[in-house]
Amino acid sequence: MPGGTDRNFESYGEKLSALTDEQRAIVCDPQTSGGLLIAVRSEQAGEVEAILASEGLQSVCVGELVQASGDTVRVEVRA
Numbered sequence: 001m002p003g004g005t006d007r008n009f010e011s012y013g014e015k016l017s018a019l020t021d022e023q024r025a026i027v028c029d030p031q032t033s034g035g036l037l038i039a040v041r042s043e044q045a046g047e048v049e050a051i052l053a054s055e056g057l058q059s060v061c062v063g064e065l066v067q068a069s070g071d072t073v074r075v076e077v078r079a
Contacts, residue, residue, distance in 0.1 A: 002030055004030030009028045016072070026062060039065060
């Protein structure tokens with residue numbers, strides 16, 4: 001796991017709900033030369049997926065960001 005993952009978590013981790021190690025690795029991943037985590041409004045997800053597919057890119061919905069309370073964000077992973 002890249003060292004930047006821990007630095008990212010230290011930077012904004014207090015704003016996230018409890019995560020498994022795997023979720024933390026995905027949400028805090030600093031890499032840009034491989035996988036890319038993007039967030040879009042749910043009503044635009046289909047359009048974004050279509051654009052990515054038209055460019056030959058694969059996409060997978062990994063979850064939903066939900067405001068838990070105050071400034072905290074909860075990551076709900078889809079099964």
